[in-house]
Amino acid sequence: MESLGYLVVRGPLDQWKEFGTSVLGAQLVAGPDDSTLMFRTDERAFRLVVEDGQAGPDSLLAIGFDVATLQALDELATTLTDRGIKVDENHELARARRVQRLITFRDNDGFLIEAHVGHELSNEPFVSPRGVSFVCGDLGLGHVFLFASDAQQSSAFYQDVLGFRLSDTVAMGDNEAYFLHCNPRHHTAAFGTFTGVPAGIGHLMIEVGTLDQVGRALDIVQKSSYPVQMSLGEHTNDRMTSFYVVTPSGFAIEYGYDGLLVDDATWKVGRHDAGSIWGHQFNMDSLAAMAGGEA
Structure with a gap:
């Protein structure tokens, strides 16, 4: 793993729109549909995804970790499989997450991990609504x-x-x-x-x-x-x-x-x-x- 690429959570969208922009200073960008918000904090297409739903202790939906190369992703999949951990490669999800390739698996506590390569960079400059600069x-x-x-x-x-x-x-x-x-x-x-x-x-x-x-x-x-x-x-x-x-x-x-x-x-x-x-x-x-x- 190279870094925390993105996080996917569940929560009330109206509150998150205000919180993400006015409190955090993140940039709201178009999501794939009306039930999903996306926020940018740097040149990446997004860093935080909020899916509409009830808040609570189980609001974490997925952790997206960057992997450096396609070879490294394949090696990770092999390591996980050899340890008896179920690995899925989801091309539709990869498109939704705007990455080149993506595999999913669960860690020892059941948290869903989305290990990915080639997270999309936006050609549009990052603009914080509050003028905030993020260290990403x-x-x-x-x-x-x-x-x-x-x-x-x-x-x-x-x-x-x-x-x-x-x-x-x-x-x-x-x-x-x-x-x-x-x-x-x-x-x-x-x-x-x-x-x-x-x-x-x-x-x-x-x-x-x-x-x-x-x-x-x-x-x-x-x-x-x-x-x-x-x-x-x-x-x-x-x-x-x-x-x-x-x-x-x-x-x-x-x-x-x-x-x-x-x-x-x-x-x-x-x-x-x-x-x-x-x-x-x-x-x-x-x-x-x-x-x-x-x-």
């Missing part, structure tokens, strides 16, 4: 933090089967969270296990180009009906300065700046005893919105 390109859309039934097992699957590398771990209560990279972004996938929390998406991180853009987004959120899940703060491991906001689908967006980059030639795996250096105070009132997906 070869680093991908951002990262996903997934609630896993067994975070250690998920970490092993993504490393052993999908080729991710361990960046570090963070103590979270009685459990350990695992942070994995596949390019210089500190982590593209992360996993945590929490008692009573079912498998699903915890948050999607999107990174912007300046701290001012984070602050302006926070001002907008605080004047809106969308709950702040965690206040402004700085993480221990990737040093991201960010805040978290609950989306119309119920999961959170981490909106951040200045994340750490990893050089595999010199990187040493670490362990942190806390998730943040400062800030990131959790808003307990946001739990109702997360459970029901209503902001």
Whole structure:
């Protein structure tokens, strides 16, 4: 895997139109039909897909990971098949996702993975409705933090089967969270296990180009009906300065700046005893919105 190419989620479209453009500053582009929204954050044809439907803990529909070459995609399919994992190649879905080729399979927690080659680049310039610049390109859309039934097992699957590398771990209560990279972004996938929390998406991180853009987004959120899940703060491991906001689908967006980059030639795996250096105070009132997906 090379990067997080895109994410596919389910949620109320009217709310997402407003949230995606006015809060996140992403560019709304035409989807394949009236039941689907697409958002751009860079030169890619899209980075986020929202399908119309009920919000909730199962709102994550698919994770799209970039693969570098057709040969690498074939090798991945062979590796998965040899391990007894069902792999499908869906040409119709590839057209809908605007990629050259695409295979689908499920990870150890049942999350649908769409590994793809040749994600379409748009000839039209990216234009944020709020003038936001997103840090994407070869680093991908951002990262996903997934609630896993067994975070250690998920970490092993993504490393052993999908080729991710361990960046570090963070103590979270009685459990350990695992942070994995596949390019210089500190982590593209992360996993945590929490008692009573079912498998699903915890948050999607999107990174912007300046701290001012984070602050302006926070001002907008605080004047809106969308709950702040965690206040402004700085993480221990990737040093991201960010805040978290609950989306119309119920999961959170981490909106951040200045994340750490990893050089595999010199990187040493670490362990942190806390998730943040400062800030990131959790808003307990946001739990109702997360459970029901209503902001």
